[in-house]
Amino acid sequence: MRVAFDMIGELEAALRGAAAAAGVADGDFMPGVRTSDPRHGDFQANGVLAAAKKAGRPPRPLAEAIVARLGPDVREAFDVSVAGPGFVNFAARPALLLAWLRAHTSPDDLARGAAAAHAGETWVVDYSSPNSAKQMHVGHLRSAVIGEAISRLVSFTGARVVRDNHVGDWGTQYGKLIWAYKRHLDGPALGRDPLEEFERLYKLGNAAAESDPAVMEEARAELVRLQAGDAANTEIWRRINEASLASFQGIYERLGIRFDVTLGESFYNDKVEAVYSGLSGSGVSSESQGAQVVFHPEHPRFKTQPLIVRKSDGAANYATTDLATILYRCEHFRAGVILYVVDKRQSDHFEQLFLTARKWFERTGRALPRLEHVDFGTVLGENGKPLRTRTGDNVRLRDLLDEAAERAFDLVTKKSPEFPEDERRAIAEVVGVGSVQYADLSQNRSSDYVFSWEKMISLEGNTAAYLLYALARIRSIFRKGGLECPDPAAEAAADAPATPGEAALARKLLKFADSVRLATETLSPHFLCLYLYELAGEFSTFYGADKVIVDDPVVRARRLMLCSRTLLVMETGLGLLGLRTLGRM
RNA sequence: GCGGUGGUAGCUCAGGAGGAUAGAGCAACGGUUUUCUAAACCGUCGGUCGCGAGUUCGAGUCUCGCCCACCGCGCCA
Numbered sequence: 001m002r003v004a005f006d007m008i009g010e011l012e013a014a015l016r017g018a019a020a021a022a023g024v025a026d027g028d029f030m031p032g033v034r035t036s037d038p039r040h041g042d043f044q045a046n047g048v049l050a051a052a053k054k055a056g057r058p059p060r061p062l063a064e065a066i067v068a069r070l071g072p073d074v075r076e077a078f079d080v081s082v083a084g085p086g087f088v089n090f091a092a093r094p095a096l097l098l099a100w101l102r103a104h105t106s107p108d109d110l111a112r113g114a115a116a117a118h119a120g121e122t123w124v125v126d127y128s129s130p131n132s133a134k135q136m137h138v139g140h141l142r143s144a145v146i147g148e149a150i151s152r153l154v155s156f157t158g159a160r161v162v163r164d165n166h167v168g169d170w171g172t173q174y175g176k177l178i179w180a181y182k183r184h185l186d187g188p189a190l191g192r193d194p195l196e197e198f199e200r201l202y203k204l205g206n207a208a209a210e211s212d213p214a215v216m217e218e219a220r221a222e223l224v225r226l227q228a229g230d231a232a233n234t235e236i237w238r239r240i241n242e243a244s245l246a247s248f249q250g251i252y253e254r255l256g257i258r259f260d261v262t263l264g265e266s267f268y269n270d271k272v273e274a275v276y277s278g279l280s281g282s283g284v285s286s287e288s289q290g291a292q293v294v295f296h297p298e299h300p301r302f303k304t305q306p307l308i309v310r311k312s313d314g315a316a317n318y319a320t321t322d323l324a325t326i327l328y329r330c331e332h333f334r335a336g337v338i339l340y341v342v343d344k345r346q347s348d349h350f351e352q353l354f355l356t357a358r359k360w361f362e363r364t365g366r367a368l369p370r371l372e373h374v375d376f377g378t379v380l381g382e383n384g385k386p387l388r389t390r391t392g393d394n395v396r397l398r399d400l401l402d403e404a405a406e407r408a409f410d411l412v413t414k415k416s417p418e419f420p421e422d423e424r425r426a427i428a429e430v431v432g433v434g435s436v437q438y439a440d441l442s443q444n445r446s447s448d449y450v451f452s453w454e455k456m457i458s459l460e461g462n463t464a465a466y467l468l469y470a471l472a473r474i475r476s477i478f479r480k481g482g483l484e485c486p487d488p489a490a491e492a493a494a495d496a497p498a499t500p501g502e503a504a505l506a507r508k509l510l511k512f513a514d515s516v517r518l519a520t521e522t523l524s525p526h527f528l529c530l531y532l533y534e535l536a537g538e539f540s541t542f543y544g545a546d547k548v549i550v551d552d553p554v555v556r557a558r559r560l561m562l563c564s565r566t567l568l569v570m571e572t573g574l575g576l577l578g579l580r581t582l583g584r585m
Numbered sequence: 586g587c588g589g590u591g592g593u594a595g596c597u598c599a600g601g602a603g604g605a606u607a608g609a610g611c612a613a614c615g616g617u618u619u620u621c622u623a624a625a626c627c628g629u630c631g632g633u634c635g636c637g638a639g640u641u642c643g644a645g646u647c648u649c650g651c652c653c654a655c656c657g658c659g660c661c662a
Contacts, residue, residue, distance in 0.1 A: 034601060037608095046604055049642085059642085084605055085642070131662075168662065265662095291660055301588055301658075311660045318662050347589065348657055377590085378656085415624055443598070447591065448655075454611095455597070459624045461610035462598085469624055477621045518601065530599065533609085544617090544626040563621095584622080 001077060001099040005113025005513050008033045008043065011074070011090060015045055018069035022062065028054045033090075035511050040083065041091035042507055048086045059086035094496035097506040101494075101565050104509075105486050110572050114516055115158035124162045124329045125151045127341035128257065131168035132244035132264070133177055133198040136251050137394035138387050138451075139343075142376045145440045147341035148257045148578045149525040150374065154339075156576055157520050162333050166325065167264035169241050173202060175223030178236050179215065180205030182222075194243035227315075241266075251397050254433050256578045263325075271324040272316045275309060279323075282363035284356065285309055294356045307352040319353060326357050330369055337370045339523065344375035344446060374523050377448035379440075387451050404432035407457050408465075412585065419584075427585050431465055432457070434579040438464035441577055442529035462533045464579060467570065470536035472585045474567045477548050477560075479583075486564040494558035501542035505562055508538045512569050516576070525577060532573045539566050 004010040015031040032047035048066060052059035063086040070080060077099075078090040104110055127147020130140050147163075155161040180201035189197045209216040226233040245262065252258065276292060279285035285294045290312030296302040309319050329335040340350060350373035361368040381387040389395055409428035416424070439456040442463075443449045459465035478485040497506040515531030518524075548559040571581055 030602080032602075032604095037605080040605070044605090046602095049604075053642085087605065129662095172661075289659075293659075305587095305658060306660095308660045313660085315660090317660065319660095342662095344590075345656060346662080349662085351589095375590095384655090411624080416622090447598090450597070452597080458611080463610090465624065469622080473622055473625085480621055514601095522601075526599080527601085530609090537609090540625060541627085543621080544623095547620065549621050585624080 001095060002073065003096070003099045003103040005104075005110070006116070006517065007510065008035075008514055008517070011043055011045070011078075014070055014074045015047075015066065015088070017071070018066045019048075019051065021069040022065040024051055024055055024062070024066070035514050036089065038504070038507065040087070041079070041081075041089040042510065043078075043090040045088040045090075048088060052086060062086065063088055092507055092510060094498070094503070097503070097510065098494070098496035100510050101497075101506065101561055102491075104565065104568070105488065107568065107572055110512070110568070111156060113513060114156050117157040117517065117520065118154060118159035121159040121336045122162065122334050123154050123159045123337040123339065124164055124333055124335040125154070125339045125341065126164050126166045126325075127151070127339075128248075128252075128259075129166040129168065129342070130248060131171070131173075132241045133173070133195070133202060134244075135195045135199060135394075136248060136397040138379050138397060138400055139394065140397060141379060141400070141436070142440055142445070143341045143343070144252070144255055144257060145437050145578065146374070146376055146445055146525065147339075148255065149441055149528075149576065150339065150341065150523055152576045152578060153516065153520045153525065153528070157516065159337075161260075162329075162335070163258070163260045164329075165259045165262040165264075167241075167245070167262060169244075169264035170266040170269065170321075172223060174226055174237060174240075175219040175221075176205035176209050177202045177240065178222040178226060178233050179219040180208070181236050181240075190243075194240075195247045198240060198244070251401070254401055254429070255437065256580065263328075265318070265321045268321040268324040268328065269316075271328060272320045274327065275316075275320050275323045278327075278364060279309060279356075279360055282360060284359045284363060294352070294359075296352070296355050299355065301348075302352055302355065305348075305352075307356050309356075319349070319356075322353050323357060323360070326353075326369075326371070330366065335369045337372070339372050339374050341374045341376070344377060347373060347375055372523070374445070376445040380448050380450045382450060382452060384450070401433055401436065403453075404436045404457070405429045406432070407453060408432035408435065411457065411459070416585065427582055430580045430582050431468060431585065434464040434468065434574075437577065437579055438467070438529065441525045442533070444526055445524060462529065465585075467532055467536050467574060468579075468582055468585060470539050471567065471570050471574075471581050472583065473543060474539070474563050474570075475583050477563055481549055483560065485560075485567060487560070490557055491561045491564075492557075493553055494561045495554055497558065497562065498555075499542075499546050501538075501545040502559065502562060505535075505538045505542045505566065508535050509562075509565055509569055512573070515573075528573055528576060532570060532577075535566065535569060535573075539570075 011033045012031040016029060019029045020026060029051040030047045031045045033043055033045045036044035048063040049059050052062045063082045067080050067082055067088055077093060077096040079093055081089045083089050125147055128144040130136050151161050151163050184201060184204055186197060205219060209219050222233060226237055285292050288306060291308050292310035293306035293308050295306045307319050308317060311317055329338055354371045358368050379387045387395055405428045408431040409424060412424045412427050435456045497503045515528050519528040546559060548563060550556050574581055
């Protein structure tokens with residue numbers, strides 16, 4: 001039996017053919033196939049109702065006519081029925097379940113199937129993008145975690161992905177920082193923790209400038225020197241950035257993040273002239289109060305609220321570098337899609353930016369890539385306000401991850417005290433960091449979410465630990481039995497899923513492709529999280545009901561095969577989210 | 586003021602381009618282990634989907650109005 005990875009696409013194609021044969025005009029039918037409530041089957045097509053209306057035909061007979069014209073391959077794979085006013089239900093037959101299990105034995109099998117979606121495309125993903133000279137804090141968490149998961153999803157579905165860390169390494173804060181660096185640098189402190197020292201210096205410089213106009217003048221002069229390419233200031237700036245990136249790297253490693261390029265704002269310093277001239281030359285921008293600005297008369301708000309592309313003092317701002325960045329990504333990377341994984345509070349900025357870029361590109365004969373602001377909500381404390389420490393400071397990402405690992409360590413120690421300490425530490429890092437990542441990803445990204453250690457590491461419900469635990473139990477079966485996973489020779493004896501637990505698990509495995517497609521299409525990893533959680537739930541039910549290591553060789557073979565595939569899909573899925581997995585916990 | 590996002594069970598949240606009896610988890614209550622990891626599993630209880638109209642075979646989902654919460658709004662990013 002032929003098994004498609006994208007079963008929904010396959011069913012839609014079959015339905016279109018059948019609908020045409022039943023006399024439905026081609027453009028009038030959107031099959032609308034989706035996974036369905038298990039009570040109704042595995043997939044359902046809702047599109048017949050709308051098509052019937054359009055064609056002026058009674059829906060139920062039309063559905064029956066379409067179903068009657070489905071080919072033998074579909075009938076062989078699915079039990080097809082018409083329900084209610086005209087829903088078409090598809091229930092996978094045991095033979096299809098078995099065929100799917102046999103067809104997907106390795107990560108490559110899954111990857112090959114998924115890679116058709118975006119083959120040949122180039123996507124640039126702009127994420128994380130912290131400011132240099134500052135510690136990464138909780139405000140940087142979501143962009144990093146969501147951006148990484150989306151990058152992996154897009155890459156898995158076939159695109160060439162350029163992960164770009166657009167670091168904020170250029171800005172007015174450097175005047176004060178360099179001023180303080182030259183006068184108050186604490187060498188030993190710098191050696192211990194550079195970012196700590198930079199922050200101290202910045203605060204010091206800022207306070208001095210606020211209270212003393214002379215200092216303010218000097219700081220401004222330092223900035224001018226830096227921007228003019230002064231050797232000493234450039235060297236200080238370079239050192240600050242180098243140390244910053246090295247510090248960020250520690251966080252990225254814990255979160256499983258690796259960028260392809262790190263092109264900060266400074267990279268675009270020599271590319272902003274093209275923006276000024278391009279915008280004014282094409283008539284997109286105008287002059288207002290000494291600044292170069294772009295109004296959008298057709299927009300209710302941006303007709304009066306301009307995008308400032310050049311400040312009245314002649315300097316660039318982030319709108320300028322963002323525009324230069326779009327052009328660079330098009331010309332240098334040949335980007336077809338650019339994603340900005342940035343806080344939703346910046347949605348106005350991106351809307352203006354994209355409008356401006358579109359006009360600029362149109363009038364200069366360039367093809368505009370798909371530009372998308374992948375926004376996300378704020379991490380809140382249990383008081384419903386943005387998460388802060390008791391003292392009201394930003395929660396540093398390093399401290400947050402440390403605490404997660406520490407809490408996980410206490411738990412592992414309680415549950416598995418017999419494990420050696422270094423293993424408990426290693427498990428705690430995976431569980432702790434994974435819990436933070438998963439808590440972030442499992443929620444709809446565009447809404448704010450409440451950060452709760454309790455729920456995150458409580459290990460009940462839709463959490464990383466629940467998933468990792470299910471995985472550890474599967475591995476344990478193979479370990480205890482001294483078995484290979486997968487073992488093609490042993491699996492040859494397997495027959496089709498038979499018990500309710502086996503069938504439910506196999507049916508869920510079948511829907512992995514849909515969860516990946518849905519998560520990627522909507523750039524919402526939480527759909528994949530939900531799927532993995534449900535899969536782990538089906539596995540746990542199966543595990544409780546059906547003993548795997550039994551004497552009957554056929555039963556044992558098919559259950560081992562189910563375990564092996566569940567492991568494969570769980571690991572692949574968690575990998576796409578950026579989580580690591582464990583052998584035992 | 587203008588604009589954006591949200592309001593679903595006591596709590597935290599899902600709900601795909603309008604589809605079938607609105608789903609999970611936590612909490613509460615009850616049950617399951619001489620058997621592969623009980624960090625688990627099974628069951629019960631729990632809903633005027635903010636309010637009011639409208640669109641239609643059908644609305645948590647679309648339209649309009651209102652209420653509430655959060656966020657953004659010229660030279661920061």
